[in-house]
Amino acid sequence: MRIFVALMGLALLAACGGIRDDLANVPDPVGAFRLGHNIAVVNEPVQGPFSRTVEDAEWQAAMVTAVEYRLGEARFFGDKYYHVGVAVEAYVLAFPGIPMVYSPKSVLIFSVNFFEDSTQIKLNDEPIQITVFEPCCTIPLIGSGFMRDKAEQMEGLSFNAARAIERSMRENADWFGGTPELLEADDTIIQGNVLEDNPELVAPQQEPPAELTASTNPLGTIGLP
Template identity: 40%
Template structure:
């Protein structure tokens, strides 16, 4: 039993290490985007009771680093300011492997501003709930296989990637043509 658990944990660590390889790839096209201000606040963050404890300062630091790592790669000609509020979190504590393997999650609100125009581009904050990546570690329970800091780094990485996906849905903000309208589903309504 113990050798199997060790092998599973080692496999989980390898999968976790591989998940961040996309930062080595060239960034996706975001037109004239260059990161201006990187504002992260967590002063009103709420912790789910079963969670490991993390401070406001820890959340702000880890999220800022993830935003810098992802968006600092862009070399556009215009500055855009990103603001992220960390609203809530649950960092999985150790549980009973496989049977009760709690998952880590963070809830954030994202906003973007055109720096030169001094105006916010999104009408309302974009609320996102971001979970840890599914891998071998999450099957056993990341509370067993990862430290609190590793869980926070993984959630911050996933959050920055999710924010990037949201920005890609709005190419017109960055001097690119808008996305074509989504095609209506084929066929009529079910009767």
């Protein structure tokens, strides 16, 4: 059992190592896009079950940083400014479960809007709601909380959220004067709110062991560090 857990841990660390890898490359432009205002609104988002607790200011800082890294002027330098507004709506930061028994996943649920600077026109009719999982956490039987602390989980989620935002931009590139792209599906990015639409994707269908339920209440309002 110990050998198995050690091997799974090494696999998890290897998978998590590439969160920022693609940021080293200058991407193809998305029309005339250049990042103007980078806004993240966090107002007491829903904390999902069996989750560590995150202060609103922590999520705000994490999202602004991730969007700047991915969409800022170091990577996109078109000739028109566009504003990106993100609202963090819900999250789960999984704490250590028990591998092969109960390993909840970490998710971030947010919505994003795009605005053209010169006209102040909102480009999307309705907010685009997205759920992202940590890129590392498609590995079965072991949750990210087993190997990663809160800051590392937040970084993985926020950077994947920024990647999801870029994907939305590319799929709707005509908003920015470009040509829309057809992108392959990504298992770590789902449209909508997975906690409402398909909560079993976050937590296993099994009942959590008693030692976990003793650490947090069923609604997840008391998290672990």
